[in-house]
Amino acid sequence: MSKGSKGSSKLMIIVWVLAMFFIGYKALNSSSTESSSDDIMIDSALLERIKPIGEVRIDSSIVVASSESSGKAARSGEKIYNANCISCHSSGVMGAPKYASLEDWAPRIDLGLEKLTLSAIAGKGGMPARGTCMDCSDNEIKLTVQYMLDSLK
Numbered sequence: 001m002s003k004g005s006k007g008s009s010k011l012m013i014i015v016w017v018l019a020m021f022f023i024g025y026k027a028l029n030s031s032s033t034e035s036s037s038d039d040i041m042i043d044s045a046l047l048e049r050i051k052p053i054g055e056v057r058i059d060s061s062i063v064v065a066s067s068e069s070s071g072k073a074a075r076s077g078e079k080i081y082n083a084n085c086i087s088c089h090s091s092g093v094m095g096a097p098k099y100a101s102l103e104d105w106a107p108r109i110d111l112g113l114e115k116l117t118l119s120a121i122a123g124k125g126g127m128p129a130r131g132t133c134m135d136c137s138d139n140e141i142k143l144t145v146q147y148m149l150d151s152l153k
């Protein structure tokens with residue numbers, strides 16, 4: 001055999017392999033759908049429709065993660081107290097009524113939760129507005145005042 005015929009038989013093998021791949025691919029597709037190319041098109045249309053659902057799921061998981069990290073749900077009074085109020089209200093610095101001290105809170109307790117919350121939001125004397133918790137909602141301040149009042153029981 002000459003070099004030329006060796007080369008062309010190699011080419012024939014490559015063509016044959018490609019053809020077999022092509023036939024095999026077609027056979028696979030038609031055996032799974034058992035019908036015409038229309039059904040194959042429907043399948044790909046279906047796949048296209050399934051794809052966005054997967055993307056939406058990924059998006060919704062991101063939303064869940066970000067809503068957790070941004071803390072949009074109200075934090076507990078205990079959490080806010082420990083983060084923002086404890087520095088003054090555990091030691092009673094500048095005359096701050098101490099946590100769990102009925103003596104300190106006695107003159108204020110009659111104001112009630114609503115009025116105490118309002119003065120905590122506005123600030124009073126040495127107490128800065130919102131007790132330095134600038135990202136606290138009114139409701140979160142209320143929960144925190146409630147937490148402090150609960151310590152007196």
Ligand code: HEC
Pocket residue numbers: 080081084085086087088089093094095096097108111115116117119120124125126127128130131132133141144145
């Ligand atoms: C920088 C110190 C400081 C921080 C921080 C602080 N407080 Fe106060 N707080 C005070 C002082 C001082 C007073 C007493 C004010 C007065 O009666 O003149 C006070 C008073 C209060 C009162 C009583 C208000 C009234 O009408 O008698 C409440 C309620 C209160 N604080 C809640 C909070 C809450 C809730 C936080 C945290 C979110 C907080 N405080 C953080 C210093 C602080």
